[in-house]
Amino acid sequence: MKSILFIKYIFIISILSTAVFISSVYAETTDMKKIPAVEDGKNIFIEYTLKLEDGNVVDTNEGSSPMTFIHGEGQIVPGLEKELTGMKKGESKHIVVKPEEGYGNVRKDALREVPKEKIPEDARKAGSQIQGRTARGRVIPLTVKEVKDNTIILDYNHPLAGKTLYFDVKIVDIQDPAANNPASNP
Helix, strand or coil: CCHHHHHHHHHHHHHHHHHHHHHHHHHHHHHHHHHECCCCCCCCEEEEEEEEECCCCEECCCCCCCEECCCCCCCCHHHHHHHCCCCECCCCEEEECCHCCCCCCCCCHHHHEHHHHCCCHHHCCCCCCCEEEECCCCCEEEEEEECCCEEEEECCCCCCCCCCEEEEEEEEHHHHHHCCCCCCCC
């Protein structure tokens, strides 16, 4: 009789421990769903370091304010934006972006010959970086490619065109757009 009670006791204990285990797994899964993920329309705050193939650091914001952008709005290079999708706050990732999904391949048709007098005197040497404007007024970087007698050849390719980009990124924060816009809060 005691052995039957003992078996019933063990059976009840195992059912209870299974229920506790299942509820803890469910709670953990539910908590994981509450952690916001990078998705379109969210304000994303990242810390990053950008390097080229030779390991030289091109840009970083480590130790300063995070870079912010609205995911899905094309405010960063497409390859980086694609790889950030689904990451969660606090996650870090090494991301390699090929030229096609970065600043594009070098385009031969992106060279323009302009009169020398249109370029500031101190920038009239090959390799100089200057800023130009598109027809819509957007500022773009230009590189002096060649200096001739009366003209200068400008390269309209982005300085990182044709380069594979190596990012080390950490998601610092993810916010709904309304969180930063007091006008949208009731």
